[in-house]
Amino acid sequence: MIQLLSHQEIDLAQWEACLASCSHSLVYAHAWYLNVVTKNSWQALVEMKDGKYVSVFPLPLKKWIGHKQVYQPLFTQQLGLFTTSDSTHTAVEEYLEVLAQHFQQVQYQLPSTASFSLPTQKGWQMRLRPNYELSLAASYESIYKDYSQNLKRSLKKGAQASLHSTLVSSPDAVIHLFSQTKGKELPNLQARHYAILKKLVAQAQKHSAGEVWEIRQAGELLIGAIILRDAHRITFLFGASSAQGRKLGAMGFLLNHLIEQVSNQDIVFDFEGSEVPGVANFYAGFGAEPVSYLSLSFQRSNTSPSWTRTVFASLAKRLP
Structure with missing residues (x-):
């Protein structure tokens, strides 16, 4: 079962243990990293089995026009679903379905997979970005x-x-x-x-x-x-x-x-x-x-999604 945990409910030791058991974790998903880039404003979707975390899906949060929205923080190119060998819920679409039930607006970036399809709820849009x-x-x-x-x-x-x-x-x-x-x-x-x-x-x-x-x-x-x-x-x-x-x-x-x-x-x-x-x-x-990685947008209203915040997050990439 996938559970939505508040920041205070997240067991950070369990979180790190889950990431350590995941073969495809990203440095952005560590609790210490999320604490800094969100100023401790993040929740998570978590799959638990026998009292331990076996899948985690971090959710950075900020207030936007009076309600909480999920967003992609600056200095955090991708997040997403991090599973272990004990995971039962391994399809990212399952987590996105739950996500849309709890939040009115989402901007989120995560690794792309060949089998990925948008959730069934209206309001989801997707574009591919290059890494x-x-x-x-x-x-x-x-x-x-x-x-x-x-x-x-x-x-x-x-x-x-x-x-x-x-x-x-x-x-x-x-x-x-x-x-x-x-x-x-x-x-x-x-x-x-x-x-x-x-x-x-x-x-x-x-x-x-x-x-x-x-x-x-x-x-x-x-x-x-x-x-x-x-x-x-x-x-x-x-x-x-x-x-x-x-x-x-x-x-x-x-x-x-x-x-x-x-x-x-x-x-x-x-x-x-x-x-x-x-x-x-x-x-x-x-x-x-x-x-390629996925840049996803979801909102329940009929307003067209804005990609500007994730474009900003890329720092106009960048330099040489």
């Missing part, structure tokens, strides 16, 4: 062979400029660089959102799931990146580049360094995708494959 993912199971030499010629030339340029990737503790410099460059094109991105990102990095580092990388030249920050790690994937969450950094191909140099570090392992490098052609081509240059 880019690269398997790191092969050797670095094999992965490098599939790099585009443009990327290979860019990496040589970075090597000639003696670029060096450095792991740092604070995200302040990369966030400041973003706010002074790409951030100026995103007027909806405000100081409070950057504050959430800083807190998120601190929590990710506390749980050994977050890293901040920089490349500097003569003390000047060329590029910076915030990386998330778990047992299954490395996720490129956030990054910024100066004009000189772009000229030297510094972001590609850093991402190549991270890929070389963990090649030959059963891990996926998740670029977090892009609908901007130039950025998508940059990710594809690493040999990354497009992997």
Whole structure:
């Protein structure tokens, strides 16, 4: 049976145990992550068996025109259904049916499956969004062979400029660089959102799931990146580049360094995708494959659904 649990009713130890038993969990679904990006405003649909959680479906909540709605938080590309080998209810459509019974409005993003079909209730709409993912199971030499010629030339340029990737503790410099460059094109991105990102990095580092990388030249920050790690994937969450950094191909140099570090392992490098052609081509240059995910909208009224909040959540993806 699928139950809707309030935030106070969720057993966080059980939640984390369920994710640990799931072969396809995402770092965004951890309780500590959800607590930060929603400011502790989330509930969940949970399947229980013999007193333990065997499936979980997180529901970030906010008030919208006097009622609670499910939404996709900033810095959280996808959520969805996370099941274990003990799960009985394994079809995401079952959870969406329950979801629509309790909430008037939903904006939600989750992994796509070939068998997915929209729930039967009226008001659901769907669109596919592109992610880019690269398997790191092969050797670095094999992965490098599939790099585009443009990327290979860019990496040589970075090597000639003696670029060096450095792991740092604070995200302040990369966030400041973003706010002074790409951030100026995103007027909806405000100081409070950057504050959430800083807190998120601190929590990710506390749980050994977050890293901040920089490349500097003569003390000047060329590029910076915030990386998330778990047992299954490395996720490129956030990054910024100066004009000189772009000229030297510094972001590609850093991402190549991270890929070389963990090649030959059963891990996926998740670029977090892009609908901007130039950025998508940059990710594809690493040999990354497009992997679609679902962006769902539901509302009971006849008003046409708005996709603007999930577009905002993509930070106009993004950089290189």
